[in-house]
Amino acid sequence: MELGIGAFGDANRDPATGTRTSEAQAIRNVVESIVVAEQAGLDWFGLGEHHTPEFPVSAAATVLAAAAARTSRIKLSSAVTVLSTDDPVRVYEQYSTVDAISNGRVEMIPGRGSSIESFPLFGYDLREYDQLFAEKLDLLLEVNRSPRVTWEGTTRPALHGEYVPPRAEHGPIPIWLGVGGNPGSVIRAAQLGLPMATGVLGGSAIRSSSNADLYRHAAEKFGNTPEQTLVMLGSPGFLMRDGKKARDAWWPHWHQFMKVVGEQRGFAPPTRDSYDRDTAPQGGLLIGSPEEIAERIILMHQHWGHVRQYLHIDMGGVPQKDLLHAIELFGTEVRPLVQRELGATPVDVLMGRRPAPLAASA
Amino acid sequence: MSGDARISRVAVVGAGRVGTAVARTLVDAGYCVTLSGSGDPADLELLAAVVAPGAHVAWTADAVASADLVIVSIPLHRLPTLDPSLLHGKLVVDAMNYWPPVDGRLDEFEEAAGGSSVVVQRLLAGATVVKTFNHVGYHDLEVDRRPAGHPQRLGLAVAGDSPAAVASVAELIDRIGYDPVTLPSLTDGRSLQPGGVVFGARLTAAEITLAVTRSAHDAAA
Amino acid sequence: MSNQSTPAVRREPRVTDPAPDGVHFGIGTFAFQPQEPDGSPTPGPQVIRDVIEEAVAAEQAGLDSFGIAEHYRPGMMDSAAPVILGAIAARTSTLRVGTAVTVLSTQDPVRVYNDFATLDAASGGRAQLIVGRGSAIESFPLFGFDLSDYEQLFEEKLDLLMRLLREQPVTWSGRFRPPLVDQVLEPQISPGGVPVWVGVGGSPQSVMRAARFGLPLMLGLIGGTLEHFKPLTDLYRRSLDALQQTQQPVGMHVHGYIADTDEEALERFWPVWSGTMNAEAPKRGWAPYRRERYEAEAIGGALFVGSPETVARRVASAMQTLGATRFDFVAAASRMPHTEKRDSIERFGREVVPRVRQLLAASDSNAGWPDVR
Numbered sequence: 001m002e003l004g005i006g007a008f009g010d011a012n013r014d015p016a017t018g019t020r021t022s023e024a025q026a027i028r029n030v031v032e033s034i035v036v037a038e039q040a041g042l043d044w045f046g047l048g049e050h051h052t053p054e055f056p057v058s059a060a061a062t063v064l065a066a067a068a069a070r071t072s073r074i075k076l077s078s079a080v081t082v083l084s085t086d087d088p089v090r091v092y093e094q095y096s097t098v099d100a101i102s103n104g105r106v107e108m109i110p111g112r113g114s115s116i117e118s119f120p121l122f123g124y125d126l127r128e129y130d131q132l133f134a135e136k137l138d139l140l141l142e143v144n145r146s147p148r149v150t151w152e153g154t155t156r157p158a159l160h161g162e163y164v165p166p167r168a169e170h171g172p173i174p175i176w177l178g179v180g181g182n183p184g185s186v187i188r189a190a191q192l193g194l195p196m197a198t199g200v201l202g203g204s205a206i207r208s209s210s211n212a213d214l215y216r217h218a219a220e221k222f223g224n225t226p227e228q229t230l231v232m233l234g235s236p237g238f239l240m241r242d243g244k245k246a247r248d249a250w251w252p253h254w255h256q257f258m259k260v261v262g263e264q265r266g267f268a269p270p271t272r273d274s275y276d277r278d279t280a281p282q283g284g285l286l287i288g289s290p291e292e293i294a295e296r297i298i299l300m301h302q303h304w305g306h307v308r309q310y311l312h313i314d315m316g317g318v319p320q321k322d323l324l325h326a327i328e329l330f331g332t333e334v335r336p337l338v339q340r341e342l343g344a345t346p347v348d349v350l351m352g353r354r355p356a357p358l359a360a361s362a
Numbered sequence: 363m364s365g366d367a368r369i370s371r372v373a374v375v376g377a378g379r380v381g382t383a384v385a386r387t388l389v390d391a392g393y394c395v396t397l398s399g400s401g402d403p404a405d406l407e408l409l410a411a412v413v414a415p416g417a418h419v420a421w422t423a424d425a426v427a428s429a430d431l432v433i434v435s436i437p438l439h440r441l442p443t444l445d446p447s448l449l450h451g452k453l454v455v456d457a458m459n460y461w462p463p464v465d466g467r468l469d470e471f472e473e474a475a476g477g478s479s480v481v482v483q484r485l486l487a488g489a490t491v492v493k494t495f496n497h498v499g500y501h502d503l504e505v506d507r508r509p510a511g512h513p514q515r516l517g518l519a520v521a522g523d524s525p526a527a528v529a530s531v532a533e534l535i536d537r538i539g540y541d542p543v544t545l546p547s548l549t550d551g552r553s554l555q556p557g558g559v560v561f562g563a564r565l566t567a568a569e570i571t572l573a574v575t576r577s578a579h580d581a582a583a
Numbered sequence: 584m585s586n587q588s589t590p591a592v593r594r595e596p597r598v599t600d601p602a603p604d605g606v607h608f609g610i611g612t613f614a615f616q617p618q619e620p621d622g623s624p625t626p627g628p629q630v631i632r633d634v635i636e637e638a639v640a641a642e643q644a645g646l647d648s649f650g651i652a653e654h655y656r657p658g659m660m661d662s663a664a665p666v667i668l669g670a671i672a673a674r675t676s677t678l679r680v681g682t683a684v685t686v687l688s689t690q691d692p693v694r695v696y697n698d699f700a701t702l703d704a705a706s707g708g709r710a711q712l713i714v715g716r717g718s719a720i721e722s723f724p725l726f727g728f729d730l731s732d733y734e735q736l737f738e739e740k741l742d743l744l745m746r747l748l749r750e751q752p753v754t755w756s757g758r759f760r761p762p763l764v765d766q767v768l769e770p771q772i773s774p775g776g777v778p779v780w781v782g783v784g785g786s787p788q789s790v791m792r793a794a795r796f797g798l799p800l801m802l803g804l805i806g807g808t809l810e811h812f813k814p815l816t817d818l819y820r821r822s823l824d825a826l827q828q829t830q831q832p833v834g835m836h837v838h839g840y841i842a843d844t845d846e847e848a849l850e851r852f853w854p855v856w857s858g859t860m861n862a863e864a865p866k867r868g869w870a871p872y873r874r875e876r877y878e879a880e881a882i883g884g885a886l887f888v889g890s891p892e893t894v895a896r897r898v899a900s901a902m903q904t905l906g907a908t909r910f911d912f913v914a915a916a917s918r919m920p921h922t923e924k925r926d927s928i929e930r931f932g933r934e935v936v937p938r939v940r941q942l943l944a945a946s947d948s949n950a951g952w953p954d955v956r
Contacts, residue, residue, distance in 0.1 A: 023770035024704030031673065031705060051697075056770035058697035065669035066705045069635060089725060090663075090694075093655075097663035100628030101635065101670045116463040121693060121768075123761020126466035127439050157727020164725075166660045169628040181501075182378045183409045184399070203501035214412040221408060265463065266555070267562025274564050277505075284501070 001301065001342040003335045004044030004310035005037050005327055006079045006234050009057035012260065014317035015252040021320075023056035027063055029320050034067035036324045038074040040331025043346070044308060046079025046109065046234070051117045054260060061094035068102035075347075076102055079197070079234065079310075080111035080178040084132040085118040087156060088140035089164055096168045104170045109197045110137055111178020131155065137177075141192070144172045174351060176232060179211075186211045190218035195230035195351070200284040202236070202270075205296060209303035216305075227352040230307050233300065237286030237311035238318070239293055239329040246326075247279050247287050253316030254285070260316075286311055290329050294337035307347050309338075369453075369534055370394055373429035375422055375444065376436035377406055380457055382413045383500040384433055387507065389416035391538040396429065398422040400436075400443065423448055431534070433457055433495070438478070439465040441485060450488030453527050457495035458482070459556055477552040479521070492522035492531045493551035497561045506564060507539030517567030519554050519574070521545035541567035545574065553577050606902075606943060607909040608936045609648030610641045610928055611683040611836050613917040614661040617924075625921065630660045631667060633921040638671040640925045642678040644932025650683030650713060650836075650911060655721050665698035672706035679709045683836055683911060684782035684803070686717035688736040689726045691760060692744040693768065700772045713801045713836075714741060715782035716789070718867075732759070734788075741781070741796060748776045780834060783815070790815050794822035799831040802905070804885040805838065806860070806876075809904050812885070816905045834909030835901065838916055839887030841894055841930040848889045849881060852915070856886070859916050887912070891934035898935065899942035910939075 011026035013019065021029070034045045045067070047060045057063055064076045076098060081091055091108070099106035112133065119126050135153040142149050143164050152158040176197040177189040189196040196215050200208065212231050219229040236254070240246035251272065259269040278285040286293050297309050311330055313323050348354065370393065374385045377399045388395045395417040399406050403419040410417045418425075426432050426448050435457040436444070460471040460478040474481045483491040497519060498506070508515035518540040522528040525546070532542035545551070554560050559573040614634050616624040625633070638649040649671060651664040661667070668680040680702060685695065695712075703710035716737045723730050739757045746753050747768060756762035780801040781793035793800045800819050802812055816833050823830055838856070842848035853874070860872035881888040887897055902910060912935075914927035 024707075024772075027701060027704040027770060028707070051769050053767075053769060053771075057701065058769050059665065059694075059701035061663070061666045062669035062698055062701045063705060065666045066673035069670035069673035087726070093662040094666050097631060097660075097666040100631035100660070101667065103628075103632075121763075121766065122691070126462075126464065129464075157724075160724070162721070162725045163655065163657050165655060165657065165662050166627040166631065169626065180379075183382050183413045184378060187409060201501070203499070204505050207504060208501060210413045214409060217412050218408055262562065265461065266557035268559075271564065274502075 001297070001306075001338050001344070002043035002075075002308040002347050003297075003330060003338060004042050004046065004075070004308060005033065005330070006046040006048070006310045006312040007033060007314045008048045008050060008055040008312075009063070010054070010314035010317065011056055012054045012253075012256060012315070012317040014319060015256045016317075016319075020317070023053070026056060029314075029323075030057065030063055031066045031070065032320070033314070033323065033327060034064075034074065034076070035070050037327050037331060038071045040328045041335055042074060042327070042331040044075040044077060044107075044310060046077040046310060048079055049082050049118075051121055061098055064106070065098050065101050068098055068105065071102075071105075073105075075105050075107055077107040077176075078109055080109045082112070082118050083110035083136045083140060084112065084129055085122040085124050086136070088136050088143055089156075089159075091140060092143040092164055092173075093166070095173055096166050099168045099170075099173055100166055104168070106168075107174040107176065108140075109176045109178040110140060111197070112180060128155075137192070141175065144168075144175060170354060174353070176230075181208060181211060183211060183214055186215045187218045190215055190222055190224060190229070193219075193222065193224050193228045195228065195232070197232045197234070199234040200300075202274075202278045202284045205235070205282055205284045205286075205300050206303040209300075212304045212306070225352075227350065230347065230350060231304060232308035232310070232347075233304055233306045234310045234312055235284060235286045236313075236315065237293065237326075237330075238313055238322075239288065239290060239311075239326040239334070240322075241289060241329070243287075243289035243292045246289065247276075249322065250287050250318070251275055253318045255316070257316035290333035290337065293330070294334045294341075297334070297338050298341050301342055307350055369430040369530055371429045371431075372396070372534075373398065373420075373422075373425035373432045374417070375426070375432060375434050377409055377414075378435065378437075379500045380495070381433070381435040382409070383503045384435060384457065384495060385410075385414040385417045387504055387538045388534075389414065391534075393534075394418075396420050396425040398425040400440070426452065431455065431531070432489075434482075435495070437465060438471065439468060441482065446486050446488065449486050452489045453530060454486060454489040454491050455495060455531060456482045456491050456493050456551075459496050459561075461556060476549040478555055479548045479551040483523075483548055490522070490524050490527045491548065492520060492524075492527050493548060493554060494518055494520040494531055494535060496551075497554040497558070498564075499562065502564065509539065510536065510541075515539075515541055515566065516564055517541045517543045517570040519543045519545055519550075519560055519570050521548055521551040521554060523548050543567045543570045543574075550574065605908055606940065607647045607834070608932070608939070609650060609679070609681075609909070609911040610637070610646055610931070611650045611652070611911045611913040611917075612637065612661075612924075613652045613654065613913070614659055614667075615916075615918045616658045616660065617918055617920045619920065624658070627660045630921075633924075634660070634667060635670050635674060636921070637925050637928055638678060638680075639674050641928050641932060642675045644929045645936065646678070646928070646932040648679035648681055648711065648911070650681045650711075652683055653686045653717070653722070654719055655725050656719070665702050668702050668710070669705055672702060672709060675706075675709075677709075679711050680706055681711035682713055683801075684713045684715035684717065686719075686722050687714040687740045687744065688716050688733065689722040689728050690740065692740050692747060693760075693763075695744055696747045696768050699777045700768070700770050703772050703777050704770050711778045711780070713780045713782040714744065715784075715803075718784055718803075728759075735759075738792065741792075745779065745796060745798075748772075748779065782836070785811070785815065787815065787818055790819045791822050793831075794819055794826060794828060797823070797826075797828040797831065799834065799909075801834040801836055801909070801911070802907075803836045806856075806880045806884060806886045808880070808884045809901055812905055816907075820906075832908045833906055834911060835905060835907045836911040836913065837885055837887055837901075838913045839894060840915050840919075841889070841891055841927050841935060843890060845889040845893050849878070852881070852888050853877060855916050855918050859918055891930060891938065894931075895935045895938035895942065898939045899946070902939070902943065903946060 238250040783789035840852035880886040
């Protein structure tokens with residue numbers, strides 16, 4: 001089991017102090033978090049793409065490149081790439097460049113994400129979402145497979161064997177399909193023979209694990225290999241040495257985050273009561289002490305059978321020092337507890353890839 | 363019009379997150395459930411077997427034809443792809459929400475002063491539309507079920523113009539594990555939709571009643 | 584700075600902050616795959632890692648900036664410059680990180696804003712851009728643009744980019760990209776914004792466009808003579824005056840090579856440069872490149888080849904001739920193996936630039952920057 005961190009590059013107001021970090025500082029905070037995650041022994045870091053004042057990381061690959069230059073072991077991924085409103089050719093070029101800088105440590109999660117603000121920005125119609133995503137994913141997979149691509153579709157100009165450089169050094173870049181929980185999307189991941197990245201965003205930590213069963217059954221039906229049939233999970237999470245203190249400390253940030261999202265989407269902010277339910281031993285919010293979170297991940301693994309778990313911490317103006325401390329606890333304390341129980345086989349090995357070189361020349 | 367009959371056969375149109383979660387709770391409560399999607403039911407067999415075991419799959423036309431109740435849980439912008447004549451004379455639950463970030467801007471829903479379900483009722487003119495399920499998160503629907511009489515049992519609002527139809531659906535809501543709160547008009551559904559007082563809040567029946575009453579009072583004031 | 588009085592301007596793009604003497608020296612690179620001693624090409628990903636090391640060496644050698652080009656072809660690894668620059672930013676602390684040039688015609692200015700505002704944040708305010716139409720045209724079919732729109736594409740996209748950098752929210756519509764309505768882009772950039780220069784190859788129309796936009800001018804010299812460019816800088820300055828724009832700095836982006844002696848530099852650079860020119864010749868309709876022309880350019884033209892002292896004297900003289908206050912040096916045609924390229928960058932920074940600064944300071948004709956006439 002690998003453990004990692006997911007981030008959005010949070011520039012929300014801290015509800016405790018009322019202050020808001022600058023957007024530029026939020027971007028530098030992400031780089032610092034990645035460096036600390038590697039030092040803490042974590043395996044993976046994923047960065048989202050958004051175009052809002054709360055989440056200003058609009059060019060994730062550039063931020064990952066900065067982190068690649070300051071790390072040597074941790075995997076670096078998009079989480080997620082909003083592929084529907086991007087050009088798969090440019091996306092590949094950016095991530096294969098980060099792959100070069102990082103000595104082969106890059107992965108990608110294309111998906112819908114929560115970033116719908118990119119649709120008007122790049123002139124796309126939300127109602128064409130399904131077709132946009134299907135076509136662009138098809139092209140991204142094709143560009144990832146072959147250096148010269150011949151392709152035709154309706155959402156981007158055709159390609160007639162143009163060369164798309166630079167080519168990634170160790171073969172195709174691992175691409176996980178980002179799935180929000182819709183069973184149809186789960187089946188699509190299996191149909192495409194792709195590993196699946198999905199999330200538990202609250203509620204029960206194990207209830208929706210039927211999606212993992214669906215994914216494996218579908219993968220079997222499509223004749224996929226075990227190397228193709230892998231699940232990674234992301235969950236909101238936060239750690240302090242004392243579990244109760246962690247839950248009390250994170251509550252105002254979670255409330256703040258959900259309040260902003262709720263205002264955009266018209267739902268009520270969460271109550272402390274529902275927060276307590278979701279942070280209880282079977283809840284989907286991984287907030288607590290290192291021991292509690294390790295237990296939760298082991299429980300989730302019994303249901304999901306996932307190979308990588310990441311925590312999403314930077315929401316609602318969590319102070320950077322608290323965030324870094326949580327990352328340290330997750331790496332130095334949770335990871336050994338989880339791996340003692342579930343083993344430490346790298347995902348690269350499960351994928352049948354050569355593990356990325358240790359201590360590269362970064 | 364089957365609103366006054368006890369419901370036993372339910373068609374769930376739309377096998378996404380909401381549809382499959384609703385189907386599971388209905389199967390658990392002993393209903394005969396058929397799931398349908400936009401295409402061939404063969405494509406849904408695996409999905410139903412794993413994610414909603416116990417639910418049948420069928421073409422939408424077949425699922426609807428034999429159902430006492432049809433629950434529509436597809437993205438709202440896809441509603442025009444559903445043939446309204448299939449639903450003629452049927453009791454229909456509108457579990458959908460108008461959500462511009464996902465649906466894109468839909469003018470008729472932007473301008474819906476009476477709430478989105480009033481528009482759905484207009485589009486499905488031959489059916490009797492009731493609004494429920496839309497105000498809870500799909501990931502909460504199963505977790506929050508409680509037996510009748512449990513002190514922490516939560517409420518689910520049921521809004522509709524036909525008292526008989528509302529009563530039938532309310533009975534179903536009770537059976538799956540929530541206290542039904544009946545609201546006498548589809549326009550009351552405004553409280554249940556995004557931006558309304560009940561949407562996304564986990565409330566008991568008494569809290570829902572209070573919130574809706576206050577909201578109506580505020581609107582009148 | 585533009586003296587146009589535009590209302591509600593929130594940010595004015597800053598011109599690259601000058602060094603105390605007002606002169607700016609940088610490195611340009613193309614991320615070519617060079618040949619290893621055994622004749623095989625350096626693997627592409629290694630070239631990208633080498634470029635980062637060369638940038639680090641440039642900063643250590645006291646240089647002011649590092650710029651990466653943009654191409655989409657086998658043998659060139661610069662298809663995602665802002666990503667490489669992000670890595671460079673993480674390894675440096677004073678070096679300005681930029682492009683030379685960004686092919687704006689086939690980019691979306693919104694993404695260019697996203698990329699460079701993000702780079703500016705990651706680097707603590709060190710991002711800069713040179714935008715151009717691009718002399719290589721492979722990006723047109725790749726991104727589905729029509730070469731017959733060459734001029735209009737650049738004009739429209741430069742207009743949008745400058746609006747995004749100068750004032751938000753932006754409401755805009757044009758031919759080549761969907762309209763924007765009251766759009767604010769993220770991340771917001773540091774006060775002064777990301778400096779933008781217009782890169783031109785020699786077209787008078789392009790020079791006049793730079794003047795029209797009130798943007799500093801970067802001349803891309805691929806050999807040739809300096810005399811050819813003198814009328815262009817005159818045209819640029821007169822156009823700025825005619826348009827009542829504030830005078831802007833002029834920079835030059837040139838090729839060259841430095842060795843211990845002039846002879847050694849000339850001999851070692853000849854196969855590299857003639858190979859480069861002859862590889863481009865069929866694509867651009869150039870005549871085959873001959874030794875006589877090489878020697879003429881390398882001794883008296885716009886190619887800067889020789890010992891540190893020779894190159895320094897020629898750089899100072901060229902800057903004075905054109906009134907240039909920024910000088911970007913493409914070391915070893917970006918074609919030689921990494922170690923030689925890095926050595927050449929270091930010699931430029933440590934041995935040539937200090938001497939050029941001395942020569943310029945000693946000369947009355949250099950009036951300092953930005954008021955160069």
